[in-house]
Amino acid sequence: MIRNPLSSPSTRPPISVVIPVRNESPTLRELYTRLRACLPKESEILFIDDGSTDDTPQLIAELSAEDSLLRGIRFARSFGKSRALARGFQLAEGELIATLDGDLQEEPESILDLVEKIRSPGAENGGFDLVTGWRKERQDPPLKVNASRAFNRLVSALSGVPLQDINCGLKVMRREVIEAITIEGGFHRFIPLLAYWKGFRVSEAPIPHHPRRHGNSRYGGERVFHGLVDLLVLLFMERFERRPSRFFLGLGALTFLIGFIISAYITFLKISTGTIQSRYPLLIFGVLSIVVGTQLSTMGLLAELAVKRTQQKESDTEGPVSEEILPRRTEEISSSPSRTQTESGAPKP
Secondary structure (H helix, E strand, O other), rough: OOOOOOOOOOOOOOOEEEEEOOOOOOHHHHHHHHHHHHHOOOOOEEEEOOOOOOOOOHHHHHHHOOOOOEEEEEEOOOOOOHHHHHHHHOOOOOOOOEEEOOOOOOOOOHHHHHHHHHHOOOOHOOOEEEEEEOOOOOOHHHHHHHHHHHHHHHHHHHOOOOOOOOOOEEEEHHHHHHHHHHHHOHHHHHHHHHHHOOOOOEEEEEEOOOOOOOOOOOOOOOOHHHHHHHHHHHHHHHHHHOHHHHHHHHHHHHHHHHHHHHHHHHHHHHHHHOOOOOOOHHHHHHHHHHHHHHHHHHHHHHHHHHHHHHHHHHHHHHHOOOOOOOOOOOOHHOOOOOOOOOOOOOOOO
């Protein structure tokens, strides 16, 4: 008998599949049928409709009426893939969370391959926390494929995360991952990076890939420029979020030093020759550098102060869920135990 990698004694669904869709009505029912055929019957499916204008919402409603473990969320308009995934993560209740695009370019059956790698006993330290698909033989137009490969190499070089396909729509991760990361506009591309930087074990596995059968790409994976901007923002936040003074004070000190050297040179010319020899543009640049350097340094100190105050509040108000264990009097032994503070669940739609 083949071992089911999703078998679990937990009361949670073994896996929740979060699927952001927009105008995917031609593939929706086939996608659902294939998911139900390959996943355990207790698995949860969440369709997040990102403002579709075709029959996608109606199809989701029909499928939801047939399947009590299928949930559909509809946005009033398109908010993008990051918002759709974030909403799905809020609602997902499974031990494992999978993400999958609705165009059937990635096979739903590949989810089990990624789950197997997550829970493989032969993996270092007993498995991985997140496994992303690697579209090794990608079936897309050559321009899109080459741009994606160049982008992936750049991301790997700058981030230090050795992945071949950072933006594959098919991923499987442990529940702890989605509880630890936050994805905002455009950052859905970098979920493996966010997880890696949080200390989770990240890997990838080759998966089959197929040409898109209906419509066009909805979320602009080919928009390398937007991806590069998001990457730069993410790298900055990762390296300087907790210590912004390192960036602003460093840059401010360098700018101030350049201005000081220029000003000292102009002063030397004035003293030694009695004139600055028509170097007025250089004088203006030197003075401006000193002013900008001072402003950047001041900004760094203020940012550091703000971060320190925020960290102090977090340490005072946040922490592991816990309760104090107190000695009980004899007359209290038969009374009901005190309630333990718990975190609230995800908001209901």
